[in-house]
Amino acid sequence: MINFQDIIETIDMVEKEHFDVRTITMGISLLSCIREDAQKTADICYDRICSKAEKIVKVAEDLGTEYGIPIINKRVSITPASLLTAPFSGKEIVLAKALDKAALTCGVDFLGGYSALVNKGMTSYEKSFINSIPEALSITQRMCSSVNVGSSKTGINMDAVRLMGEVIKESAAKTAESDGIGSAKLVVFCNAVEDNPFMAGAFHGVGEGETVINVGVSGPGVVHHALQSLKGASIDEVAETIKKTAFKITRAGQLIANEAAKRLNAEFGIVDLSLAPTPVMGDSVAHILEEMGLESVGCHGTTACLAMLNDAVKKGGVMASSRVGGLSGAFIPVSEDIGMIKAARNGAIDLNKLEAMTSVCSVGIDMVAIPGDTPATTISGIIADECAIGMINNKTTAVRIIPVPGKTVGEEVEFGGLLGSAPIMKVSPYGCADFINRGGRMPAPIHSNKN
Amino acid sequence: MKAIVTVIGKDKSGIIAKVSTALAENMVNIEDISQSIVQDYFTMIMLCNIKDSKLSLKELISVLNKVGEEIGVSIHVQHEDIFNAMHKI
Numbered sequence: 001m002i003n004f005q006d007i008i009e010t011i012d013m014v015e016k017e018h019f020d021v022r023t024i025t026m027g028i029s030l031l032s033c034i035r036e037d038a039q040k041t042a043d044i045c046y047d048r049i050c051s052k053a054e055k056i057v058k059v060a061e062d063l064g065t066e067y068g069i070p071i072i073n074k075r076v077s078i079t080p081a082s083l084l085t086a087p088f089s090g091k092e093i094v095l096a097k098a099l100d101k102a103a104l105t106c107g108v109d110f111l112g113g114y115s116a117l118v119n120k121g122m123t124s125y126e127k128s129f130i131n132s133i134p135e136a137l138s139i140t141q142r143m144c145s146s147v148n149v150g151s152s153k154t155g156i157n158m159d160a161v162r163l164m165g166e167v168i169k170e171s172a173a174k175t176a177e178s179d180g181i182g183s184a185k186l187v188v189f190c191n192a193v194e195d196n197p198f199m200a201g202a203f204h205g206v207g208e209g210e211t212v213i214n215v216g217v218s219g220p221g222v223v224h225h226a227l228q229s230l231k232g233a234s235i236d237e238v239a240e241t242i243k244k245t246a247f248k249i250t251r252a253g254q255l256i257a258n259e260a261a262k263r264l265n266a267e268f269g270i271v272d273l274s275l276a277p278t279p280v281m282g283d284s285v286a287h288i289l290e291e292m293g294l295e296s297v298g299c300h301g302t303t304a305c306l307a308m309l310n311d312a313v314k315k316g317g318v319m320a321s322s323r324v325g326g327l328s329g330a331f332i333p334v335s336e337d338i339g340m341i342k343a344a345r346n347g348a349i350d351l352n353k354l355e356a357m358t359s360v361c362s363v364g365i366d367m368v369a370i371p372g373d374t375p376a377t378t379i380s381g382i383i384a385d386e387c388a389i390g391m392i393n394n395k396t397t398a399v400r401i402i403p404v405p406g407k408t409v410g411e412e413v414e415f416g417g418l419l420g421s422a423p424i425m426k427v428s429p430y431g432c433a434d435f436i437n438r439g440g441r442m443p444a445p446i447h448s449n450k451n
Numbered sequence: 452m453k454a455i456v457t458v459i460g461k462d463k464s465g466i467i468a469k470v471s472t473a474l475a476e477n478m479v480n481i482e483d484i485s486q487s488i489v490q491d492y493f494t495m496i497m498l499c500n501i502k503d504s505k506l507s508l509k510e511l512i513s514v515l516n517k518v519g520e521e522i523g524v525s526i527h528v529q530h531e532d533i534f535n536a537m538h539k540i
Contacts, residue, residue, distance in 0.1 A: 011459075
């Protein structure tokens with residue numbers, strides 16, 4: 001029989017350490033739904049999503065019960081919507097409404113893929129699409145949006161970077177009554193991945209199959225707990241323990257992903273092992289870093305600890321599943337992590353340290369609230385910096401930042417639920433408008449020329 | 452199909468009897484059992500075969516959860532694959 005201790009360990013992981021499958025995300029290709037007419041396309045997309053994803057909630061709940069591992073979110077990701085709206089530029093909102101309605105009908109928590117990939121150039125229909133994002137996010141509940149503005153291979157589309165600074169500000173302004181929550185559902189990427197199951201950045205890449213199941217597993221609490229018995233141990237031992245823990249978590253994800261794909265008549269895509277925090281106690285990535293010996297996340301040594309954590313998580317994950325994908329690493333959102341919120345309140349962490357941390361972890365500046373009067377060009381500057389880190393280091397980086405309307409440094413914003421709360425963080429008072437307004441395309445780095 | 456039934460709670464008489472009766476009534480065969488007291492807490496793990504049972508795993512889970520509530524212990528019933536996946540290379 002299976003080892004007594006192993007069984008108890010698994011039960012403790014769920015009951016005491018918040019281990020869960022964070023999301024089952026069904027990627028659905030909508031390319032064959034494109035028609036010339038906006039309403040017709042929207043109707044066909046609605047029907048396609050509803051027919052493919054109608055059972056996702058039930059299947060996820062059944063699997064959670066049978067395996068004893070909670071499955072928190074059920075989501076859908078779709079073909080980047082800018083491709084779907086190309087024939088009826090200017091009427092994008094018709095599709096946005098249908099997508100949100102489909103998410104509601106299927107009962108999924110979020111639908112991702114109101115997205116555009118403009119990392120090299122931007123067509124007129126993509127520009128029109130991007131301009132529709134603020135309104136689309138303000139009239140929908142469950143839809144998430146993302147825009148890829150750069151890649152290691154193509155360089156950075158600085159025209160798109162400039163535009164996204166404005167779009168983020170407008171998205172916040174259009175949802176001012178709820179503290180700019182529109183921009184909390186909008187991510188700007190460099191090197192966006194096509195199989196990411198996590199929101200707000202999930203979309204179903206054009207290189208993907210018809211219907212794919214991607215699963216995101218999490219478990220910062222499990223890793224934190226495993227490290228608590230290693231006080232004073234060398235960093236090698238810490239890395240080894242994280243690796244082993246990541247292995248176990250990923251294996252659970254792989255099992256669930258395989259079974260979910262079978263029951264939903266879809267292809268199994270990838271498992272994304274990402275330590276994704278939630279605002280509850282015992283589910284914090286910051287606390288893992290502090291367990292390694294940091295007085296507070298954000299102090300000197302934080303980048304080193306995070307680099308090791310991110311790497312060890314990937315190594316354990318790769319050993320556990322031959323289909324590890326998505327972002328797989330450690331997430332460092334500020335408002336969604338109780339340890340990060342505390343560090344931000346105490347002034348232990350600032351945007352500069354966060355930027356440094358993003359060079360060694362799997363994402364970027366995430367869920368950071370900044371003053372509502374921050375100029376759009378300054379937001380574009382933050383995006384450009386993150387893109388540069390991603391482009392040069394061949395990794396995904398992202399910016400999900402909320403310029404909270406009417407609030408400034410010293411105040412806090414409460415988004416509620418999984419989005420948490422955050423103090424408004426200071427941005428540089430010095431401008432970069434002349435740089436951003438140059439536009440153009442920042443050339444790809446020399447090491448991208450591998451052919 | 453096999454399931455792992457884990458019973459954890461304050462030790463008292465009759466726990467094994469109640470749980471195994473519920474399993475027998477539903478044609479669930481206990482293939483292996485191990486039990487110990489950890490810090491006053493009764494902990495029992497059973498490997499059960501449910502191939503002859505009329506109940507689905509989901510139904511069995513709700514039957515045993517009810518038994519757990521009656522006798523004041525926590526009962527987990529999980530597909531054995533989750534443990535094999537997580538703890539075996």
